[in-house]
Amino acid sequence: MKKLLAVLIVLGFCGAAGATTVPVVSFEDEGTTIITTPGRVVSLDIVTDSPFNILHTIVTVEGDAIITSAMNSSDADQYGWDPTFPLDPIGLGTKSVELGGVAFPGTATGTIAYVEITYGSGEVVVSGWPRRPTMPGPPPPPVYFSDGVVTIIPEPATLLLFGLGALLLHRRGGDCQKFTNISSPDRPDFVS
Numbered sequence: 001m002k003k004l005l006a007v008l009i010v011l012g013f014c015g016a017a018g019a020t021t022v023p024v025v026s027f028e029d030e031g032t033t034i035i036t037t038p039g040r041v042v043s044l045d046i047v048t049d050s051p052f053n054i055l056h057t058i059v060t061v062e063g064d065a066i067i068t069s070a071m072n073s074s075d076a077d078q079y080g081w082d083p084t085f086p087l088d089p090i091g092l093g094t095k096s097v098e099l100g101g102v103a104f105p106g107t108a109t110g111t112i113a114y115v116e117i118t119y120g121s122g123e124v125v126v127s128g129w130p131r132r133p134t135m136p137g138p139p140p141p142p143v144y145f146s147d148g149v150v151t152i153i154p155e156p157a158t159l160l161l162f163g164l165g166a167l168l169l170h171r172r173g174g175d176c177q178k179f180t181n182i183s184s185p186d187r188p189d190f191v192s
Contacts, residue, residue, distance in 0.1 A: 023050035030148035051107035058129040064120030071113040080108030124152040
């Protein structure tokens with residue numbers, strides 16, 4: 001009950017403050033392509049230049065990858081958030097995770113969160129979306145996630161190995177066809 005009251009007070013301060021600018025958050029590596037190998041964990045920082053005190057956002061991945069870790073109550077204070085509020089991410093182990101944070105008193109700026117993604121294969125696109133809390137009381141100022149994305153691709157050596165493996169399988173498949181009909185009566189060396 002005390003935490004809910006504290007959240008309502010924070011929301012009230014945010015609504016009463018009448019923020020003049022809308023904070024924009026983005027990935028630190030926005031617009032870049034990260035090259036990695038399958039099974040590796042890629043860590044992405046979420047950053048902002050605009051100080052604010054409530055974060056509620058969704059990070060999604062498209063492609064063969066899952067979000068395995070994100071900012072939570074145990075490390076929230078390292079990113080400017082109050083760890084006494086329930087901040088644990090929702091959706092770990094999937095392709096979408098919901099992150100949140102409350103900074104009271106004060107504001108968070110700079111690197112404000114992170115997500116860790118376990119890469120599978122192929123091209124993976126990571127993007128963020130704003131999410132407004134559905135709590136009672138005045139709504140906090142909106143926080144927008146920029147439109148930029150981060151792309152993760154396999155390193156060229158991995159692609160080369162996949163290509164060589166496919167070539168070898170193709171060649172082996174061609175050689176194996178000679179032996180598929182060993183016991184065929186159409187063969188001159190057939191023995192019944």
